[in-house]
Amino acid sequence: MMIRRAAIQDLEQIMQIYARAVQYMHASGNPNQWVTGYPSRTLIEEDIARGVSYVVDRDSVIEAVFSYIEGEDPTYRQIGQGMWHTNGSYGTVHRLASAGRLRGVAGICFSWCAEQAKMHGCSSLRADTHQDNRIMQHLLQKNGFVYCGVIHLANGAPRLAFERAAVAPEGAYAGMQNPNGMNPGGAYAGTPNANGMNPGMPQQKQKGDGRGYGIASLILGIVSVLLFCTCINWVTGILAVIFGIIQITKNKEQGLAIGGIITAAVSMVLSVVLYLAMWFGMTNAGITYEDLLYDQYEDSYESDGNDAWYGGGGNGSYDGGGSGGWYDGGGNDGWYDGDGNDGWYDGDGSGGYDYYNDPYDYFRDYYDVQEPGGNQFM
DSSP states (O other): EEEEEEGGGGHHHHHHHHHHHHHHHHTOOOOOOOOOOOOHHHHHHHHHHOEEEEEEETEEEEEEEEEEEEEGGGGGGGGGGGGGGGSSSSEHHHHHHHHETTTTTHHHHHHHHHHHHHTTTOOOEEEEEEETTTTHHHHHHHOEEEEEEEOOOOOOEEEEEEEEEEOEEEEEOTTOOOOOOSOSSTTTTTOOOOOOSOTOSSOOOOOOOOOOHHHHHHHHHHHHHHHTTTTTTHHHHHHHHHHHHHHHTTTSSSHHHHHHHHHHHHHHHHHHHHHHHHHHHHTTTTOOHHHHHHHHHHTTOSSSSSSTOOSSSSSSOOOOSSSSSSTTTTSSSTTTTTSSSTTTOHHHHHSHHHHHHHHHHHHHHHHHHHHHSSSOOE
């Protein structure tokens, strides 16, 4: 497949392609762009005679046709609702149409024209289209063109204008044009050979497709495989699938995207297998998830290995010695049990408040001694 200048022998195929393009425009919501027989046979014959009509030739079958013209376009002198991004010389793409059999042919044509503009010292590549031609607007923006404003044709009809910057090469050709809009000399001076191609010029040098989403998909897929034993792999895996789908829908470098989706799927499968294995293992051992939570809760507050909270000795709360009561000083039951028995504040080892019983007896005996005869003092 190559791009070459159109010959008069190609005229019938070219006109068939333009007729198909007109029908397609009308069917896709753009019935007002190419009307009243445009582009006419006479106009295309003039383009061929001027050497500005080009075709995409695949085994002697024409897949697309367009006109590429370098030099000033009178309809581009005035632009409204915006401005051109460059002020130097430029090349213009007109009358681009496809036979509808070759995918991506518009990108091939635009890339070829941009290469021509670059080699011939042009600052940019320009094009225009009808406001209803959504398809061409999309193709222009997809291939590096930016919207600049509105221009008007010779009959006053408005068109949306687009421009794509071209980096001019260093050397004697930059900015030098003859009256035909071509550079005057050199290997890429615009003088075609028998095939209509500039000698030594690379054919169909097309701008490489973006691979960013595919690369991101593959990297995330690999990360998800490495982290399959954690929950993070589900996040990275889902992102890998999303980026992979975006890459595939853009019809660019699908290999990386497919690799990312596959690795993400492998990660998720491994993760599910791991979770199922753990579940079956716990089930066979008679362990439930609730048991694990309870054991963790029970052990968290036991300071010495026994049962109670803050079990200092072995049993009750704040158990000082080893038995049951709070603050059990000796080892038995009561609160503040001084020596080891039952009562609160148990002074001697019996029941509660024993100390107060003894002093009572003491005072009674005391008065009996001082006052013979019993309780005379009372």
